[in-house]
Amino acid sequence: MFDRISAIRSLGSKIALSAVVAASLVVAACGTTSTPTANGTTCPSTTSLSGAGSTFDAPLFSKMFTEYAGISCKVQINYQAVGSGTGITQLLQQTVDFGASDAPMKDTDLAKSPNGAILHIPVTIGAVAISYNLSQVDASTHLKLTGPVLANIFLGNIKFWDDTAIAQLNTGTTLPHVAITVVHRSDGSGTTGILSHYLTAVSPDWSSKVGAGNTLNWPTGVGAKGNAGVASAVKNTAGSIGYNELAYVLTNTIQYAQVQNQNGEFVAPSLDSAKAAAANFTNIPADLRFYIVNAGGAGSYPISGYSWVLVYQKQTSSDKGQALANAVWWMVHDGQQFSAALSYVALPANIVQKDEAQIKSMTCGSGACYKG
């Protein structure tokens, strides 16, 4: 009875779809599940999925899921931007179908899985810009900084803007004798995670004193909540330095620095330089849990990192598993087109390939969830 109803419903939705959407789109979207399933329909009967996690992903996901609800099998995806840590907790408690995190899960968290392996599927890339407020320096000049100098600033070792360490990198720019106020995130954040992994990679001092993680015990500065909080605090505080997601410096009138990469180039953060870092990064582990900070290669911006969708490899409901696999497949392919407009970096081709393999490894009952 239910099968018939859902069959009729999906047939109806397909007719409606073909009336408004180009035929090719229908083929591309619903065509992926054209192999007849047990109940004889082409779309899974699941029409809603839920996810929770990263707030960084939220604007992109919101756009993606609005689009996704209008095409394909009309699946509604409800995403709660509760923070990466809570997203992982909810995934482990199996209260959501997928999690989203700006940091890969730790081994200890993976071990808590009640249902076998959890897959990491990179879904977008974030870059972290070093923002500052120094009215004495022209806005078009992007101060040059190296990793060790940044670490010393954030450690509180470099206290004034005209310190020789900074001045040496910026010959030709007159730096004022203004005290540096470090502004950092007060809440745990993937942005902090990417920055601290970078600083850990380039500075032994930072590595031993502070370390890497989404929540840090900062040695100095003031804490502001959220990316917007840090951006406003930097704007309001003369002589301050902070760090923000790329989108915040591209859309706000806020000064930002060029950072030296492994090749010795000073690179300004941008969608292109972050994508270059991702594309140039070669040493990719099989489970896709990795940081791309301090990437080499020409034009790579060194402070960037992935954000992941987290799913159980073994899906308990094969119908829902199928819908989930379809949705994630769409996110890493067609969904990427919405990245640039929202200042997110689209996935490079080599990662999309690896994502495909991950999605294909999801199992629903005896077969694969994804039937593309």
Added chain:
Amino acid sequence: MQIPIETSLNGARGRVRDWITQSRIRLRVETRRPANLAFRALMLIFVGIVILIVLGITFVLVSNSWLSIRTFGLSYLSNDAFDPVHNTYGVQPAIFGTLVTSLFALIFALPIGIGTAIFLVDYCPRRLRLPFAFVLDLLAAIPSVVLGLWGFLVMAPWLQNSGEPWLQKHFGFLPFFQGTPHGLGLLAAGMILTVMILPIITAISREVMLNVPTSQREALLALGATRWEVIRHAVIPFSRVGIAGGAILGLGRALGETIAVTMVIGNQAAPPSANLFNTGYTLSSVIANQFGEATPGIFVSAVLEAGLLLLIITLITNILARVLIARLGRVRAGGVSR
């Protein structure tokens, strides 16, 4: 100043005695009627629900923070930060920040609030009373997140550029105003909390003062007391308990206030000192900041222990406050009316 109100008091005693006798009779009648019994049972169930909720919350807090309590023990109270990288968690600066900002707020809001209430009740031209009271209620109605935004975007930059340098220049010899002004910090948080608890204290003080019997005021005026003496010897002694109650409600709000404080306190653990320019932390802002990214296990447990501590601190201040009120009440009964 003694007030001869024996006669009115005897009258009151008589009324109380009558009321008790009547209640006893009513109770005997009521218990014989089923509808009344059902109503009683219903009320009992409601009370039970409230008690269950409180017990449930306490149980969940204790059971979920048990891992952290067992792992860190008392060092949780003395460690100075949440450091998941090195797996140490502690709330010492947060406890300090919670108490300092709340006390700061109480110290400033109490005189301003009482003063405003006295003005509204005794000095304010009758025509302006209503508009003033309305503005006061409006202040209470401002959502805390809006106050926080104002504090963060307007007050903190002003403090950094003008307020704190001025304090440092004129009062720099005090231990409170040292170091670099950041704008964000304990001072900003204390000021925001002052604004937030001011309307509560004022509104309650005003209500209590309005209830001072006219006979008391008139008695004093008849004795040739000035306006100030009326306030000093009739209004304030009569309203003491009520004002203390208002102060406690205000303190409760200050201790638990989360979002506005989180926005302006700087959220950076500095070692406890008298310096109000320091950035700080409160227990509730620890929870607000850390909960989203807290990974399952010891981190979540440590966050919940902060919640448990906040509950305990609130409980202790409430008990202390009740003791204080009870004592104030006794002083009044023994001192003024006899």
